[in-house]
Amino acid sequence: MSYKNQILKWGSISCLALCLLSACQKGKYINETGNLVPKTVMEDLALPSINVNGAKLHAQAFGPEDSTLIICLHGGPGANFRYLLNCKSLADKGYRVVFYDQRGSGLSQRFPKEWYLNYGADAIDKTFDDDLNGIINHYKTKSNQKVILLGHSWGAMLATRYAGKYPNKINGLILGEPGGLKWDDVFKYVRNSRSFKLWSEALNDATYLDQFITGNENDHNILDYKMGQLSSSNTIIGDIKSNLGVNGNYYKSGRDGAVISAAMFEIGKKYKPDFSEGISQFQPKVIFFYSGNNKAYPDSWAEKISSTYLNKKLIKVNAVGHSGMFDQIDTWTSFTEPKVIEYLKSL
Amino acid sequence: MKKIKNVGLLVILIAQYSNTNAQTLNWKALDNTKHILNVNLGLDYSLSYGLGYGYKLNTKLPIVLNAIFSMPSGKTMFDDFKTKIGGQVRLFNKSNFVGSVSIFGVYRKHQTDLVTLQNFGSDMKGIIGFYKPKWFVAAEVGFDKAIVTNFKHSQKYKDEIYVNVVDGWYEPATGGNFYYGLQTGKSFKRADITLNLGRVISQDFKTPLLLPYYINLGYNIRF
Numbered sequence: 001m002s003y004k005n006q007i008l009k010w011g012s013i014s015c016l017a018l019c020l021l022s023a024c025q026k027g028k029y030i031n032e033t034g035n036l037v038p039k040t041v042m043e044d045l046a047l048p049s050i051n052v053n054g055a056k057l058h059a060q061a062f063g064p065e066d067s068t069l070i071i072c073l074h075g076g077p078g079a080n081f082r083y084l085l086n087c088k089s090l091a092d093k094g095y096r097v098v099f100y101d102q103r104g105s106g107l108s109q110r111f112p113k114e115w116y117l118n119y120g121a122d123a124i125d126k127t128f129d130d131d132l133n134g135i136i137n138h139y140k141t142k143s144n145q146k147v148i149l150l151g152h153s154w155g156a157m158l159a160t161r162y163a164g165k166y167p168n169k170i171n172g173l174i175l176g177e178p179g180g181l182k183w184d185d186v187f188k189y190v191r192n193s194r195s196f197k198l199w200s201e202a203l204n205d206a207t208y209l210d211q212f213i214t215g216n217e218n219d220h221n222i223l224d225y226k227m228g229q230l231s232s233s234n235t236i237i238g239d240i241k242s243n244l245g246v247n248g249n250y251y252k253s254g255r256d257g258a259v260i261s262a263a264m265f266e267i268g269k270k271y272k273p274d275f276s277e278g279i280s281q282f283q284p285k286v287i288f289f290y291s292g293n294n295k296a297y298p299d300s301w302a303e304k305i306s307s308t309y310l311n312k313k314l315i316k317v318n319a320v321g322h323s324g325m326f327d328q329i330d331t332w333t334s335f336t337e338p339k340v341i342e343y344l345k346s347l
Numbered sequence: 348m349k350k351i352k353n354v355g356l357l358v359i360l361i362a363q364y365s366n367t368n369a370q371t372l373n374w375k376a377l378d379n380t381k382h383i384l385n386v387n388l389g390l391d392y393s394l395s396y397g398l399g400y401g402y403k404l405n406t407k408l409p410i411v412l413n414a415i416f417s418m419p420s421g422k423t424m425f426d427d428f429k430t431k432i433g434g435q436v437r438l439f440n441k442s443n444f445v446g447s448v449s450i451f452g453v454y455r456k457h458q459t460d461l462v463t464l465q466n467f468g469s470d471m472k473g474i475i476g477f478y479k480p481k482w483f484v485a486a487e488v489g490f491d492k493a494i495v496t497n498f499k500h501s502q503k504y505k506d507e508i509y510v511n512v513v514d515g516w517y518e519p520a521t522g523g524n525f526y527y528g529l530q531t532g533k534s535f536k537r538a539d540i541t542l543n544l545g546r547v548i549s550q551d552f553k554t555p556l557l558l559p560y561y562i563n564l565g566y567n568i569r570f
Contacts, residue, residue, distance in 0.1 A: 242507070253511065
């Protein structure tokens with residue numbers, strides 16, 4: 001038998017073996033919801049949800065309904081509110097605390113990328129701003145009920161934007177490390193917070209995955225899974241595993257929103273939104289936390305970003321990373337929460 | 348037949364115990380060559396490096412069998428690697444223009460603190476270019492397909508992200524990327540220095556990859 005025939009023979013056998021291997025397996029589909037990532041409110045009807053601005057959002061509220069409303073805005077774009085759940089303790093102090101996964105994020109309803117892009121420069125207004133309007137209207141029970149926004153990272157950017165746009169609707173802002181407020185600063189922060197060394201394990205863990213899993217533009221289950229793999233570790237920003245105590249029981253499985261994240265970065269790059277627009281109209285005091293362990297957020301950056309607010313209190317939270325002021329229960333209980341309560345009482 | 352078995356065994360052994368990214372050949376410099384050893388360094392979904400082996404069959408249609416093993420850099424050794432076993436066939440040779448194809452079976456592993464992935468896939472590439480005994484330049488187009496993948500998640504993933512994650516083999520195909528670019532090289536009496544560079548895009552031509560380029564510098568020793 002010639003070499004050519006031998007190669008053809010063994011090549012055919014190998015292909016057949018691979019086909020048989022595939023055929024013998026009971027198929028599990030990577031793009032089937034519930035396999036690699038949890039189901040959203042669209043598939044799991046037991047999840048707490050509300051309908052707002054044409055979207056079904058995963059949302060939970062705690063505390064007396066008529067008391068001061070504290071609405072928590074998570075980071076991202078595309079993360080979820082699980083890591084903010086330590087703030088639930090404010091409900092025990094008499095406040096009404098609302099958590100929700102933003103549109104396309106966490107366990108909330110997904111939308112195709114084009115859906116966001118079609119709004120062009122108005123995308124953030126039509127989605128995040130209008131959704132937040134809907135959230136406030138849904139949970140506000142009386143006209144004189146105070147509304148406070150508590151935002152972290154991307155959520156702090158959204159909170160700032162909303163307060164600048166509707167200064168009379170918001171009574172206070174509690175912010176944690178907004179990356180930037182003008183798009184160029186956002187871009188610079190994102191670049192600095194992801195500036196891994198070319199030869200590092202962290203970078204290779206992120207990039208190597210692309211040869212195992214690729215998803216089409218709107219394959220939410222696949223892309224969300226990949227984003228979850230990537231966002232779980234970043235030594236630059238100093239985050240460690242969230243410590244939520246028993247609060248974690250209120251949100252057992254989390255999920256990222258890759259499509260909304262990609263869409264917002266695309267929109268940001270194209271239209272360069274200014275999240276600080278109108279914030280000079282906002283009179284109430286702002287409390288601004290930043291961490292000691294986030295290498296991409298030094299004192300100078302915190303001072304630069306917070307300089308936009310007219311009346312602010314800048315507080316450094318030592319020994320934690322980007323999310324630590326909220327997601328580390330010891331830090332929250334002993335440091336952040338007392339400062340927050342002091343602030344709320346001052347309003 | 349016995350010779351084939353020996354070659355196959357050697358190929359498998361080298362795939363298991365050495366590492367290489369790709370083996371780029373100058374088809375016009377393979378006269379009197381039986382064995383090709385290769386070392387290389389480059390960007391291939393990561394900064395990676397490796398070794399490889401090629402065996403040229405004594406056939407009318409030039410065929411080189413290859414075993415390739417590559418590993419990305421990083422502090423944890425052998426948590427990620429890729430092996431390829433297959434071959435390259437020269438399809439035509441006309442007035443210094445040479446066309447060839449390569450077909451590889453791929454086995455790759457990727458491990459993080461959240462998941463261990465094992466994948467069987469394929470990598471097919473077509474190459475056409477201008478070849479002289481001392482140098483060559485060619486265009487290459489290929490498709491790297493992840494056909495079937497095993498997912499095994501860590502307790503950390505279950506604790507921190509999704510408690511009910513379903514482990515096991517996932518199919519049909521979990522991923523695929525096209526790549527296209529150039530390859531060039533300078534050949535010496537018993538060695539080649541080669542360079543491949545180009546772009547990688549996902550199979551839907553839309554979703555961007557984190558590292559959308561590849562570049563690979565290789566050194567072949569022929570004997």
